[in-house]
Amino acid sequence: MSKNKTVGIDLGTTNSAVAYHDERSLHLVESTSGHVLMPSVVAVDKGGKFTVGHHALRKLKRDFDPEFVFSNIKKQIGMPAQEGEDYTTAYGPQIVAVNGERHFIGPNKQTYSPTELSAEILKSLKASADRKLKKPSSGVVITVPAAFDNNRILDTKEAGLMAGFKRVIIKTEPEMAALAFGLHKTPFTRFGVFDLGGGTFDIAHGTAAKGDINIEPPIGEELGGTDFDKAVWRYLAAAYQQDEGKDLDSQPIAKLKLMPTIEEAKRELTDLDNAFVRAQGIYIDYEGGGTRDLQYTITREKFDELTKHLVDKTIELTKRLLERDDKTPRDFDEILLVGGMTRVPAVRKAIEDFFGKARIRDDVNPDYAVVMGAAIAAAQEDDILPRTFNFSQSVAFSFGLEDEHGNFAVALPVGAAPGEIAELVVTTAQDGQASIPIGILQGDAGSKAKDCVRLTRYEHRVQPGPAEKPRISVEFMVDNSGQLTVTGRDQQTNQSFPIREP
Numbered sequence: 001m002s003k004n005k006t007v008g009i010d011l012g013t014t015n016s017a018v019a020y021h022d023e024r025s026l027h028l029v030e031s032t033s034g035h036v037l038m039p040s041v042v043a044v045d046k047g048g049k050f051t052v053g054h055h056a057l058r059k060l061k062r063d064f065d066p067e068f069v070f071s072n073i074k075k076q077i078g079m080p081a082q083e084g085e086d087y088t089t090a091y092g093p094q095i096v097a098v099n100g101e102r103h104f105i106g107p108n109k110q111t112y113s114p115t116e117l118s119a120e121i122l123k124s125l126k127a128s129a130d131r132k133l134k135k136p137s138s139g140v141v142i143t144v145p146a147a148f149d150n151n152r153i154l155d156t157k158e159a160g161l162m163a164g165f166k167r168v169i170i171k172t173e174p175e176m177a178a179l180a181f182g183l184h185k186t187p188f189t190r191f192g193v194f195d196l197g198g199g200t201f202d203i204a205h206g207t208a209a210k211g212d213i214n215i216e217p218p219i220g221e222e223l224g225g226t227d228f229d230k231a232v233w234r235y236l237a238a239a240y241q242q243d244e245g246k247d248l249d250s251q252p253i254a255k256l257k258l259m260p261t262i263e264e265a266k267r268e269l270t271d272l273d274n275a276f277v278r279a280q281g282i283y284i285d286y287e288g289g290g291t292r293d294l295q296y297t298i299t300r301e302k303f304d305e306l307t308k309h310l311v312d313k314t315i316e317l318t319k320r321l322l323e324r325d326d327k328t329p330r331d332f333d334e335i336l337l338v339g340g341m342t343r344v345p346a347v348r349k350a351i352e353d354f355f356g357k358a359r360i361r362d363d364v365n366p367d368y369a370v371v372m373g374a375a376i377a378a379a380q381e382d383d384i385l386p387r388t389f390n391f392s393q394s395v396a397f398s399f400g401l402e403d404e405h406g407n408f409a410v411a412l413p414v415g416a417a418p419g420e421i422a423e424l425v426v427t428t429a430q431d432g433q434a435s436i437p438i439g440i441l442q443g444d445a446g447s448k449a450k451d452c453v454r455l456t457r458y459e460h461r462v463q464p465g466p467a468e469k470p471r472i473s474v475e476f477m478v479d480n481s482g483q484l485t486v487t488g489r490d491q492q493t494n495q496s497f498p499i500r501e502p
């Protein structure tokens with residue numbers, strides 16, 4: 001019987017995957033439809049029944065029924081939401097604010113939180129893993145982008161619990177990629193992690209020395225494969241307008257039908273010089289009757305021209321990170337390629353040109369690097385693999401309190417070391433005050449409280465007395481995986497109480 005209790009999951013914007021590492025080797029788990037990568041897509045029918053992964057994606061492609069098929073769920077998880085605002089994206093289901101969260105609207109106006117939809121994806125991956133393990137897994141290492149803030153981390157963790165895992169460990173994607181490339185076994189290296197996926201770009205750098213892996217706060221942006229696909233769509237729509245005099249933008253179904261074909265063509269252009277984009281019945285001619293087709297050939301050269309600004313943007317962000325940390329491309333020994341989009345020749349060439357002499361590592365499949373690392377970390381949790389590494393990632397956000405003037409008082413600044421404890425003291429402003437409001441914020445130093453992300457609002461009751469007599473120390477600490485703990489301590493009684501726990 002295998003000793004594995006914990007599995008590793010990469011919960012991606014576009015694709016997700018699960019893996020584990022037993023006494024012998026690493027296993028990438030296939031779903032019942034035979035794929036390791038599962039589309040991060042959840043469909044819900046009128047009876048409230050969920051369908052996940054390939055089957056859900058096929059609903060979108062085959063039935064052209066975008067209404068209750070939810071994708072890009074990760075983009076919404078834990079994001080701030082203001083009542084009355086609409087967060088709907090083009091041609092997707094409606095997204096509205098419910099209790100400070102962004103919810104997707106399903107059949108019968110039922111709303112679904114990104115947390116519960118993510119839980120459906122995790123449940124399906126867990127079922128595949130449990131089938132292969134021949135027993136239920138109880139723990140999971142779930143990866144998140146290093147730039148995920150505390151609310152987004154907590155909601156992801158909650159999704160893991162909802163999916164039936166008893167123990168949920170959150171790790172960041174660049175850290176797990178570093179493990180997959182074996183950096184925990186390297187004597188010394190200075191590395192970058194270039195991760196270009198379907199929806200997000202993350203660039204990180206750090207050093208690894210005999211098992212101590214240190215990663216600086218990365219830079220990330222919503223930029224990925226779908227933006228490349230959209231650039232091609234705009235080009236084709238313009239060409240169609242010119243050649244056929246028809247406006248594809250006016251018919252949402254055109255985009256739905258064409259986008260998957262464009263994505264396939266993009267993959268083809270990774271290996272071939274040109275690709276054929278063809279879709280039938282793309283335009284419904286309400287006046288003339290009947291439907292019209294579309295077919296075009298796209299060359300690699302054209303694709304590169306259409307998407308050059310996106311490739312340039314990744315290099316710009318890379319430059320920005322290096323400048324922030326006083327580094328030059330020559331300060332790197334190796335660059336780890338992660339995410340399906342690093343296969344695109346123009347992306348790869350831009351990385352090679354920028355980093356010059358650094359070794360470009362493509363020896364781990366970029367689709368699986370993150371989940372493989374998560375599987376290694378999971379096996380270490382189960383003591384199947386020796387614990388050969390320590391991580392430290394400097395704190396990626398500033399944390400602090402809302403002061404009485406509505407300003408953000410920073411306790412723990414960006415770049416603080418994990419495990420470092422920072423303290424601010426709060427007190428009463430008036431005689432006889434019975435409680436002290438404690439508002440925990442995350443944001444940029446120098447901001448107003450209203451421009452920060454509010455993590456917790458806490459009322460601490462005190463014995464009414466003269467102003468400024470009760471003194472409460474509020475202690476902030478961020479652990480290795482970016483999770484914040486805030487503890488209060490009454491300086492008179494020396495009693496501690498939790499304000500926020502990971």
Ligand SMILES: Nc1ncnc2c1ncn2[C@@H]1O[C@H](COP(=O)(O)OP(=O)(O)OP(=O)(O)O)[C@@H](O)[C@H]1O
Binds near residue numbers: 013200367
């Ligand atoms: N051979 C290929 N050529 C070109 N593009 C590819 C290839 N293989 C995958 N892609 C693209 O990679 C993207 C998916 O990447 P990946 O699976 O790494 O994303 P993800 O991890 O789900 O997203 P994110 O990292 O944004 O959360 C898609 O846009 C897909 O079209």
Ligand SMILES: [Mg+2]
Binds near residue numbers: 013339
């Ligand atoms: Mg990814």
